[in-house]
Amino acid sequence: xxxxxxxxxxxxxxxxHSFSADRKxxxxxxxxxxxxxxxxxxxxxxxxxxxxxxxxxxxVDIAPKSGRIVSCSQDRNAIVWEPSPEGYKPALVLLxxxxxxxxxxxxxxxxxFAVGSGDRVIAICxxxxxxxxxxxxxxKKPIRSTITTVAWHPNSVLLAAGxxxxxxxxxxxxxxxxxxxxxxxxxxERLPFNTVCGEYLNNSAGxxxxxxxxxxxxxxxxxxxxxxxTVVYPSGPDQAPKAILAVSTQLLxxxxxxxxxxxxxxxxxxxxxxxxxxGSEAGWGLVGTVEAKGRPGLGDAREESALNMFKQMDLKGKxxxxxxxxxxxxxxxxxIREYESSGGxxxxxxxxxxxxxxxxxxx
Amino acid sequence: xxxxxxxxxxxxxxxxxxxxxxxxxxxxxxxxxxxTSTHTFHVPxxxxxxxxxxxxxxxxxxxxxxxxxxxxxxxxxxxxxxxVIREHTSATLSDAWRTIDIDSLDPxxxxxxxxxHPAIPxxxxxxxxxxxxxxxxxxxxxxxxxxxxGCLEFPVYNGDNAARDAHLQTVLEVLQSIKASEMNxxxxxxxxxxxxxxxxxxxxxxxxxxxxxxxxxxPKSPMKPMATGFSQIGGRSMASHDSTxxxxxxxxxxxxxxVEVAGLGCIGRVMTDWRRV
Numbered sequence: 001x002x003x004x005x006x007x008x009x010x011x012x013x014x015x016x017h018s019f020s021a022d023r024k025x026x027x028x029x030x031x032x033x034x035x036x037x038x039x040x041x042x043x044x045x046x047x048x049x050x051x052x053x054x055x056x057x058x059x060v061d062i063a064p065k066s067g068r069i070v071s072c073s074q075d076r077n078a079i080v081w082e083p084s085p086e087g088y089k090p091a092l093v094l095l096x097x098x099x100x101x102x103x104x105x106x107x108x109x110x111x112x113f114a115v116g117s118g119d120r121v122i123a124i125c126x127x128x129x130x131x132x133x134x135x136x137x138x139x140k141k142p143i144r145s146t147i148t149t150v151a152w153h154p155n156s157v158l159l160a161a162g163x164x165x166x167x168x169x170x171x172x173x174x175x176x177x178x179x180x181x182x183x184x185x186x187x188x189e190r191l192p193f194n195t196v197c198g199e200y201l202n203n204s205a206g207x208x209x210x211x212x213x214x215x216x217x218x219x220x221x222x223x224x225x226x227x228x229x230t231v232v233y234p235s236g237p238d239q240a241p242k243a244i245l246a247v248s249t250q251l252l253x254x255x256x257x258x259x260x261x262x263x264x265x266x267x268x269x270x271x272x273x274x275x276x277x278x279g280s281e282a283g284w285g286l287v288g289t290v291e292a293k294g295r296p297g298l299g300d301a302r303e304e305s306a307l308n309m310f311k312q313m314d315l316k317g318k319x320x321x322x323x324x325x326x327x328x329x330x331x332x333x334x335x336i337r338e339y340e341s342s343g344g345x346x347x348x349x350x351x352x353x354x355x356x357x358x359x360x361x362x363x
Numbered sequence: 364x365x366x367x368x369x370x371x372x373x374x375x376x377x378x379x380x381x382x383x384x385x386x387x388x389x390x391x392x393x394x395x396x397x398x399t400s401t402h403t404f405h406v407p408x409x410x411x412x413x414x415x416x417x418x419x420x421x422x423x424x425x426x427x428x429x430x431x432x433x434x435x436x437x438x439x440x441x442x443x444x445x446x447v448i449r450e451h452t453s454a455t456l457s458d459a460w461r462t463i464d465i466d467s468l469d470p471x472x473x474x475x476x477x478x479x480h481p482a483i484p485x486x487x488x489x490x491x492x493x494x495x496x497x498x499x500x501x502x503x504x505x506x507x508x509x510x511x512x513g514c515l516e517f518p519v520y521n522g523d524n525a526a527r528d529a530h531l532q533t534v535l536e537v538l539q540s541i542k543a544s545e546m547n548x549x550x551x552x553x554x555x556x557x558x559x560x561x562x563x564x565x566x567x568x569x570x571x572x573x574x575x576x577x578x579x580x581x582p583k584s585p586m587k588p589m590a591t592g593f594s595q596i597g598g599r600s601m602a603s604h605d606s607t608x609x610x611x612x613x614x615x616x617x618x619x620x621x622v623e624v625a626g627l628g629c630i631g632r633v634m635t636d637w638r639r640v
Contacts, residue, residue, distance in 0.1 A: 037565065039440070067438075098465055121470070133506065144474060144479060144492060166479070166480075166637070167479075201480070201481075203561070204564065204632045204635060204636040204637075204638070205635070205636065205637050206631070206635035207635070208634075224635070225631065225634040225635045226626030226628075226631060226635045226636065227626075227627075227631050228628075228632075248560045248561075248628060249626070249628050250625055250626020250628045250629070251627070251628050252627055252628065252631065253627060253628075253631055344525055354442070
């Protein structure tokens with residue numbers, strides 16, 4: 001396994017990160033700005049700061065084909081940044097929410113994006129040509145609390161959302177004139193706007209941190225604050241799902257998860273490292289960490305001389321320097337994303353966290 | 364009050380820059396420089412506090428001609444409006460707006476919180492007592508693991524306080540009858556069995572409930588302030604204190620062992636779980 005590629009951008013939390021399709025541009029949400037980094041040789045250099053938000057930016061996403069960046073913030077706004085030769089041009093989005101916008105993702109079709117908010121709504125935003133701005137339609141029922149995360153189905157119509165009311169839900173976000181009618185699938189046949197295709201709660205019901213559809217879109221995984229990962233296999237419209245498999249772990253909660261293929265999930269969070277889960281409809285289980293343990297360096301190979309020992313005793317009152325974690329990330333991982341894939345398998349993924357690092361991992 | 368920023372600029376910079384030196388009112392109704400400067404002093408202090416200083420200059424004209432009230436059509440860039448805004452926000456700067464209930468008109472503001480979760484059947488005191496009898500039989504038959512599993516598989520999630528407390532006593536009785544050397548292997552066996560993770564979560568809930576209860580019992584006498592200014596909780600009457608201390612040490616050693624086996628995730632689950640014991 002190749003060693004991870006670490007980019008320590010700054011000493012500040014990264015709320016969210018996103019790479020462009022060519023992986024040469026990296027957008028991160030830092031404080032109330034979106035920062036754009038460009039790849040120079042093997043490192044990332046700051047290229048631009050997008051400064052239109054006036055409160056903490058909670059999420060950022062780059063559309064792979066169009067290169068448009070969408071960001072959302074606690075100032076209750078979302079902004080679409082159109083790339084142009086002079087830089088990024090902000091475009092207004094009419095979100096109509098009166099609480100913080102918490103999470104944003106482009107649909108795979110890139111004609112829509114979904115913004116979760118503390119206002120108990122998800123705003124599905126699409127571009128209205130005649131007025132030249134982005135308008136939104138609200139998914140409202142039956143959300144009872146803040147939306148913490150959203151994820152798109154490959155067909156760009158179904159949307160999974162996790163909420164602080166401990167439910168993971170699957171909605172239809174079909175918008176006439178924007179979407180083409182999706183073929184019927186396991187989640188439903190007719191899918192008008194705001195159809196609730198599934199509503200799931202696991203046993204101990206912690207609030208949801210992350211949701212994700214499997215690559216085929218026929219299964220849903222979600223991670224909650226009760227340190228669990230739950231996988232749902234639906235069997236068809238208006239029927240109980242084939243299987244709901246919850247894995248409660250001994251670890252701290254996961255903040256983000258992705259499917260690397262139909263039988264493997266990568267999840268990372270408060271334990272500062274990523275974990276692999278394997279399984280199928282028959283059952284899921286934790287396999288282990290992505291990171292190879294016992295790596296050299298990082299304090300282990302420190303000189304063990306008597307001089308050094310007394311120096312440490314004098315400076316810090318202890319012999320061992322235990323200020324560094326053994327993981328690459330030195331704090332909570334907040335987002336993981338697919339970085340590279342081949343033949344339906346994710347081969348590389350990227351992670352970003354509270355420690356200001358963006359790390360690219362090989363599987 | 365509508366005004367032209369260009370006039371304000373002219374007035375503020377003094378008489379030399381005034382475009383109309385004759386003293387007659389100019390097109391925008393700007394008073395002559397001399398009258399402006401004298402009148403500024405006579406503006407009531409309350410009005411000057413509410414408005415930016417530039418605006419007070421305009422107000423200083425006691426009876427402006429009617430034509431002056433209409434603003435000019437083409438306004439130059441408002442360089443001075445910033446100062447007006449700053450003045451207003453600093454005057455109105457308070458946190459009062461934070462207390463505005465922005466959901467007051469939202470029809471879904473209040474909802475029945477019980478609809479969020481599936482209902483749990485209620486457990487009565489009699490059922491708890493019956494379980495207690497069975498558990499006691501298992502304990503007498505030296506099947507401590509069976510007894511522990513038995514009481515952890517039927518937690519009282521929905522019941523009155525009597526039922527909840529009775530079940531807590533059952534669990535505590537079992538915990539106290541298990542030897543320290545048996546704890547770890549027993550917990551590992553339970554954890555690795557079917558539904559074992561859930562069982563240990565339940566055990567953790569009862570450990571915390573037990574700790575909360577004994578903490579409530581402990582301070583029998585109120586705090587006695589001492590002459591030195593220190594206060595001591597509970598005084599020196601250790602009779603009841605010793606028994607709760609012993610109970611607490613049992614709970615703490617179990618807590619340590621459960622975390623060893625079920626990890627920190629177990630504590631997180633106890634905190635997030637809506638099913639309380």
